[in-house]
Amino acid sequence: MAAIGLVVSLVMALSPGRETDAGEARAAGDSRSARDTPGTPAAGARASAPQTAPEQTPSTTPTPTKGKKPPKATPTPKPTPPAAQSTPQSGSAAAPLVGRIRPNTTYEGVATFYDAGNGDxxxxxxxxxxxMTAAMNHTDYETSKACGAYVRVRAASGASVTVRITNECPLPCAPGQLDLSAQAFAKLAAPSRGQIPITWSLLSPDTSDTISVRYKTGSSRYWCGIQVIGHRNPVARLEVRAGGGWRQLPRTEYNYFLAEDGNGCGSTIRITDIHGERLTVDGITVRPNTVQPTKVQFSKR
Known part of the structure; x- marks a missing residue:
């Protein structure tokens, strides 16, 4: 019996398919173990799956800083002058009459001097x-508003001189600075000083002269520039009669009031000083580069 049992066991052990079943059982167990183990990726998943780039928030277009415009690819066209410069205006629509240089105000600065040549x-x-003339510093010159103003200048020594503003002292001339003619500076200190501290104030001088008007070279009924000469007080505004009303003309750095379209050239002129006094002048024709006297003058203040 023992021999028969041994033979049966050997036959069963060598029977086909038994090794295959055991191998499949082991493979199935290994596969379950890999799937069912938390946190363990399937074999090859790390290498084959594409990497996802971090999500990026789209960049927004920067908001321009207030007062600045983003650059443009095409040139910016030259702006059209405001309509207010080419249409009649009433006096109430104008800017304040007094600029940086105010009556009854004392300013501090320094005085220097230059060769004024022929005074122009x-x-x-x-x-x-x-x-007895001076050049006003660029800031207080204020687009020629200081032109023709009479200023009394005082040095620390007590010496004083009255000058008329006929020129501009460009930067770096500081606010408050006056560049006097050499002759005017000599009234205050020795020229060897070069520069001295001063105070100065606006003056409304005695004068027997009357105001004159001059049209700029090249003026005609199609374009004109108008200048006021010999005024006691600084001129704040110039208007011409046009279209049944008064048209205020813009002022230039070179002290002319322009009517670039000719509207009002050769008509009645109204001149206003910084105190608000208005003078109306008739009969001034367009005669380029000719000083034409009037019979009017601003009041002494």
Whole structure:
């Protein structure tokens, strides 16, 4: 019996399919173990799956800083002048009459001097025999508003001199600075000083002269520039009669009021000083580069 049992066991062990079943059972167990183990990826998943790039928030277009415009690819066209410059305006629509230089105000600064030559300057009054003149610093010159103003200048020594503004002292001339003619500076200190501290104030001087008007070279009924000469107080505004009303003309750095379209050229002129006094002048025709006297003058203040 024992021999028969041994033979049966050997036959069963060597029977086909038994090794295959055991191998399949082991493979199935290994596969379950890999799937069912938390946190363990399937074999090859790490290498074959594409990497996802981090999600990026789309960049937004920057908001331009207030007051600045983003650059453009095409040139910006030249702006059209405001309509207010080419249509009649009433006096109430104008800007304040008094600029940086105010009556009854004392300013501090320094005085320097220069060779004034024949007395002509940025204000384009032309040559003059009056050597008591000065150039106003760029800031207080204020687009020629200071032109023709009379200023009393005082030095620390107590010496003083009255000058008329006929020129502009460009930067780096500081606010408050006056560049006097050499003759005017000599009234305050020795030229060897070069520069001295001063105070100065606006003056409304005694004068027997009357105001004159001059049309700029090249003026006609199609384009004109108008200048006021010999005014006691600084001129704040110039208007011309046009279209049944008064048209205020813009002022230039070179002290002319322009009517670039000719509207009002040769008509009645109204001149206003910084105190608000208005003078109306008739009969001034368009005669380029000719000083035409009037019979009016601003009041002494």
């Amino acid at each position: 300057g940025a204000c384009l009054y032309g040559p003059t025999s009056d050597v």
